[in-house]
Amino acid sequence: MYEAMREAVRAYDPARASKSALVGGEGEKMRNAREAGNLICGDFIGHTMEIALKLGESNACMRRIVAAPTAGSCGVVPAVLLAMEAERGFPRERMIHALYVAAGIGGVIANRAFIAGAAGGCQAEIGTASAMAAGAAVFLMGGGADAIASAAALTLKNLMGLVCDPVAGLVEIPCVKRNAMGAVNALICADEALAGIYSKIPPDQVIDAMRAVGKAMPDDLKETGTGGLAATPWGIEVGEKIGPLS
């Protein structure tokens, strides 16, 4: 799976556009900005964002990706793992271990709450991916179980309430960019946990809160493409242009 993630990044093609033509070329732009040394965040964060954008984009353009935990959020975990590997040269086996840590965190959230935008909003989807990535990052840096769980909890706290509002119901806008945000959020939370800044609220309770918020979200804001950004005049116009199937 880890290799499939790497391969998906390698196979990235900036010339591909999504069906709606709304998405394409974002990852390439980020790479150019990195090369020009223009990034406020620096090269490592830039690399993380670049991978996340590339994969989010590839997904929208019907390329092969690894759902982690979903197709819409497929860029978050690989972005953090691959960028950290490139930066610090962890051995392969450790990277695979980190992937297990990520999967474990995703499993806990799936069992306690949900991991799909349609079920619990983007907080559940990008949120879970971000929690998985943060835990894996802490593990890579040698953090213990408490720090890992805390990092995961911090990501969910930061994303609490984020709605799922894809324009025209397509996994494109805002999804591609939310992958970059989810990845960087994971790095922030991992560093907090590694610095000893833990989540005061126990992680399980954070997940339960996320579940409750997701349950309370109206259907408009759960992937139906009818609320939030999808309901902006621009979003509605795009939706009308693409049109339904018949």
Place this chain on the structure above:
Amino acid sequence: MNILDIIGPVMVGPSSSHTAGAVRIGLAARKLLGEEVRKAEIYFHGSFMATGRGHGTDRAVVAGLLGFAVEDERIPESFAYAGESGLAFSIRGIDLGDDVHANTVKMNICGESGRGLEVIASSIGGGRIWIDEIDGLNINVGGEYPTLIVHNLDEPGHVTGVTSLLADRSVNIAAMQLYRMGRGGEAVMVLECDQEIPGEAILCLRRLDGIRKVTYLNMGIGHETEEGHVRLSGEDNHGYKGKKMGFLADRAGG
């Protein structure tokens, strides 16, 4: 929960329900037909109709009918492949009513021998599918187990005949459903099994007295390749059984 329930499958985007699930529905229909599909009338309901084009659901279903797997990069170009391999298809919208799942497709397909089949199936999240109806009959199977669908005359003894034939081949039955059109008419058994059913057993079944038709569905889901493993989301894996779903616990975003 398996690690692959969270990381994976390897698939062609953008959506596990609207793309990967749609490919699997096409594959299931192809397997149910048991031969190359020559003609397909495809009808999209609900969210499949509303956002299917943008999610590539149309191309995904056709890809499945052609036998492509969920990670096959030819999926986006499946229409062209259909042209090459002589599959004629049409895609329209349909309203199947309020109590079917939002991601549902109805298909009338026809194979090279002229055999026809009507299937209604839903993509219920994370790439998992649910077959609602075959030839107008509610069957409600997920396709995660090797499944036998046997049409027989509604007479005593056929259930025993079928089950003992399976028992002789050490095939264990995980779940069984029985239906009939009316007393003494045609009846249908749907058997979900733990083991694959040998081709020879299916031939024997077809030869049994009073058996009208035997259809075998083996998607190999759950034990196909690592990549093909189907994931369960926390929301929809609790005791779900039955086709009327009030939820959209969908990982479409997802």
